[in-house]
Amino acid sequence: MPSVELAKNGDSNGTQYQYPLERGAQRNETATRLRKMLVEAHIDPAKIVQHPIAWDGLTARLVQEAGFDMVFLGGYAVSASHGLADAGYLGFTDMVHRTLEVCRVVDVPVMVDGDTGYGNEVNVRRTVQGYAKAGAAGIMIEDQVSPKRCRHTKDKGVVSFDDAVSRIRAAVTARNEGVDIFILARTDAHIISYEEATRRAKAFFAEGADAMGPHIPSFINIIEGGKTPALSYTELAAMGYCSVAYPLTLLAAGIKAMRAALQGLLDKSKPPNTIMSFEDVCSTVGFQEYWDLADRFTQT
Numbered sequence: 001m002p003s004v005e006l007a008k009n010g011d012s013n014g015t016q017y018q019y020p021l022e023r024g025a026q027r028n029e030t031a032t033r034l035r036k037m038l039v040e041a042h043i044d045p046a047k048i049v050q051h052p053i054a055w056d057g058l059t060a061r062l063v064q065e066a067g068f069d070m071v072f073l074g075g076y077a078v079s080a081s082h083g084l085a086d087a088g089y090l091g092f093t094d095m096v097h098r099t100l101e102v103c104r105v106v107d108v109p110v111m112v113d114g115d116t117g118y119g120n121e122v123n124v125r126r127t128v129q130g131y132a133k134a135g136a137a138g139i140m141i142e143d144q145v146s147p148k149r150c151r152h153t154k155d156k157g158v159v160s161f162d163d164a165v166s167r168i169r170a171a172v173t174a175r176n177e178g179v180d181i182f183i184l185a186r187t188d189a190h191i192i193s194y195e196e197a198t199r200r201a202k203a204f205f206a207e208g209a210d211a212m213g214p215h216i217p218s219f220i221n222i223i224e225g226g227k228t229p230a231l232s233y234t235e236l237a238a239m240g241y242c243s244v245a246y247p248l249t250l251l252a253a254g255i256k257a258m259r260a261a262l263q264g265l266l267d268k269s270k271p272p273n274t275i276m277s278f279e280d281v282c283s284t285v286g287f288q289e290y291w292d293l294a295d296r297f298t299q300t
Contacts, residue, residue, distance in 0.1 A: 019208075021176050028180040030137035034109035035182050035210060037069060038242045042217040045237035053247040055081045058285065060102040060110070062250070065284075070137075073102055074247050075113035075148075088147020092118045092127055096134050103135030105286070111138035111184065114171075116146045121170035128174035128181060138182030138210075140219075141171050143189060143200060158189050161196070165203050172208035184219060185209035211242070219243045224252065 017036040018027065041047040051068045054060040055077035063071050076086040078098055084090070099112050112131050117124030124141065131139045142148065143164035145157040158164065168185045175181050185204035189197040211217040220241045222230055226248070236244050261275060282288070 019176065019180060021180055025177055026179045028132060028137065030109040030135070031132075031180045031182050034070060034111065034137040037109070038182070038211060038217055041237075041242035042240070045240075048233055048237035048241065049243040050233050051243070051245055052249045053077050053245055054102065054250065056098060057101045057105045059250055059254075060106045061284065061286070064106045064108050068108070070108050071102060071106055071110045072245050073098060073110060073112045073136075074245070075115055076247050077251050078113070080251055086148075088115070092123075092130060096130050099131055099134040099136050109137035109182075110135065111140065111182065112136040114139040114141045115148050116144055117141050117167055117171065119146075121166055124167050124170040125174040128171045128183075129178040132175070132179035132181040136181060138184055139171070140184040140186055141167060142186040143167065156188055156191055158187070158191065161200060161203070164189075164200055165207060168204045168207045168209055176208070182211070183209045184211045186219075217242045219245060221245050221247055223248045 017032050017039060019035075021027070037047075037049060041049050049069055051070050051072050052063055053072050053074035053076070054063050055074065059077075060071045060073070073095075075090065075095070078095065079086040079090055082090065082094075095112060095114070099110065103110050114124075114127050114131060117127045128139055128141075143158045145159055148156075159167070164187070168183070171183050171185075175183055185201075185207075187197050187200045187204070189200050211219055218241050220228065220236055220243070222228055222236075222244055223246075224230060231239075233244050276284075
């Protein structure tokens with residue numbers, strides 16, 4: 001049952017946003033929260049969900065601290081944090097470790113980039129269930145060939161229509177038989193034609209994916225300087241998108257700020273006066289929470 005149908009009679013506790021799972025499968029409260037949030041944004045453009053991409057526990061903390069309603073753990077940013085290009089270097093284990101790291105430190109739902117599922121349909125199944133058990137509320141699976149490429153760079157390729165559909169079928173089956181998780185299906189088939197991309201989107205949604213496009217709950221990435229036009233979130237909402245991600249914003253800002261700080265050390269032999277105070281850094285990374293817990297357990 002597609003999630004857009006689940007939204008029609010949604011109630012305050014979110015039970016109408018839960019997928020019908022197989023006997024023995026586990027409910028995931030954060031997946032229900034994410035599904036409710038995004039389906040309602042699909043129905044009401046004023047509720048479009050914006051979120052910059054995070055790559056570790058610290059950046060996820062900052063996203064939540066800023067007031068965003070979800071965290072997206074993106075493959076490009078996670079690869080960059082390893083000093084690598086987003087070109088298929090990282091695998092299932094790398095991303096599961098980061099998912100555990102992020103889900104431990106934030107309370108908002110976490111969507112995680114699952115790339116191509118890291119193999120055939122059996123690997124896709126393992127990826128989906130592994131992410132869900134690590135605490136992810138959602139997973140994105142795409143139809144690129146392996147090793148995948150960032151869609152804003154060159155040399156992209158997609159698998160056949162049948163292989164793409166079976167990949168999403170495996171993801172949906174894993175959700176329904178394991179731990180509930182929001183399935184975001186992504187296609188790069190526009191490199192063939194818009195018609196092929198539309199054909200795949202409809203097929204993915206028919207298989208049970210939660211989000212795709214067009215006329216289906218849809219995500220879009222806005223990379224500053226990338227190939228997608230940098231439209232405002234209000235313009236994107238009017239076009240029918242329920243969520244807009246900003247994969248480069250935090251990463252680009254961080255690289256620029258760190259380069260400036262490093263250059264300041266070289267030029268002046270002291271940190272620039274634009275960095276945060278030590279007290280603010282301690283607060284941001286969670287020392288106050290640690291001290292509060294320590295006091296709680298040592299009080300007599």
